[in-house]
Amino acid sequence: MSKLKIEDLTLLFGHEKEKALTLLKQGKTKAEIFKETGCTVAVKNASFSIKQGEFFVIMGLSGSGKSSLLRCLNRLIEPTSGSVILNKVNITNLDDKGLQKVRRKEMAMVFQNFGLLPHRSVIENVAFGLELQEIPEKERLEKAKSVIDLVGLQGYENQHTASLSGGMQQRVGLARALANDPEILLMDEAFSALDPLIRKQMQDELIDLQEKMHKTIVFITHDLDEAIQLGDRIAIMKDGEIVQIGTPEDILTNPATDYVSSFVEKVDRKSIITAGSLMFDKPTVAIYLKDGIEGTLRKMRTSGLTTLPAVSIDKHFLGFVYLRDVLEIKAQGEKTIKNAIIKDVPVAYADTTVEQMLPFIAENGRVVPVIDKDTHKLIGVVAQTSLLIETTGINWDHGTESPIDKIHKEII
C-alpha cells in the first residue's frame, strides 16, 4: 500500500518561477533555465510512491536536490508545483493547522546536525515535541523514557546533550523524532556527520530498529554504500531529477544511465547480487525415475555437461549426478540413476548472495542449485562462471556491449 505519493513535484528557487516553469515544460536544462531566469531548478517533475513500512533512500551528490525534495515532503519548503499525498490526503493543500498536525503526528525529521537543544538534558530534548503538544509531564517523560531505551540511551537521560559524542547526539535526535510515534521518519543525511565506525554502527542499529518499528523511512544520503546498506529501494537524483528508482540489486545489475553506472562501478557487488538474479531458470536436469541411465547420458551428451542436477518428477532437488558415476553404475547393469546421485551438496535460495555462494564453488564445474525456500523445488542454477565473474567486479550486462561481444567483433 502506498503511504506517500509524490506527483509531478517541482521546486524552483528564484523570482521568475512562472517563466522558469514554462522553460522547464519546453525541456530546457537546469543550466539553461538558470541562465535565462536566474531560477535554480532544485527538483524537477519528481513522481514516485513510497510503500507503508518501506525504507526508501534518496541518493545523489551535493546539489542534486535531495534535501530540497525531502523538505517538500513535509512542506518545510513549499513545492512550486505538484502534490504530496500522505494516506490519500494531499498535504500541499493543508492549512497551517493541518500541516502542523502532520509534522507533529505523522512525519518526524532527523537532521544531519542533530538540531538539539544544548542546554537541555537528553530526556528533555526527547520530550520536547510532546511538551509543545502540552502532553502532561508524567506521560511525556514516560514516553520519552521508552524511546530513549529503544535507541540505546538508557543511563544518559539526565546528561546535557552538548556533552555527548556525535553518535550519542544523533541517537537523541532519533529518539526525539520517534517520541511522537510518527508514521514516517524523514532522515536528512542523518549519519553523514559521524565518523565511519560509529556511522556503520548506527546504520546497523537503524536496520534492527526498523525491523521492530516498521516505520516508513525516507533517508537522504550522498553515499551509495549507505544507500545500498539501508534501502529497500533507492531513488538516484542528478541535477534535480530522479534518474532511477529501484532495489539496490536492480540498480547494480541494471543501471538506467551512464551516470548511475559510474556510481555502481565502485560498489562491492558480492554482498548484493543474489542467486535469484544470476540464475538460469531452465537448466538441463536428470529427472529421477523418468530419465534413467540412458536418458541421463543422452542429456549429458547433447548438453556437453559432465554433471547434472538431479530432481524428482515434481522438481524437488535431489543432488548431482556425474558422468563418471553414471557410466560406472551403467557398467554394473543398473537402470536408474539412484545410486549415482551425490546428495550432500550445498544449495542456495533466490536471496543468497554471491558472497555466500563463493564457498560453494566446487570442483568439476558444478553449478550451484537454487531452490525455493518453502517447496524445496529447484528453481534454477547459478553457473560457476557467473559467480567467478561477479567476484572480479566486472560489470557490463547493462544494455552495453559485453567485453566478450567486443572481443568477438574485433576478431571477426
Ligand SMILES: Nc1ncnc2c1ncn2[C@@H]1O[C@H](COP(=O)(O)OP(=O)(O)OP(=O)(O)O)[C@@H](O)[C@H]1O
Ligand atoms: N534556499 C535556496 N535558495 C536558492 N537555491 C537553493 C536553495 N537551497 C538549495 N538551492 C539549490 O537547489 C539545488 C538543490 O540543493 P539541495 O540542497 O536540495 O541539494 P542536495 O542534493 O541536498 O545537496 P547537499 O547534500 O549539498 O545539501 C542546488 O542547486 C542548490 O544550490
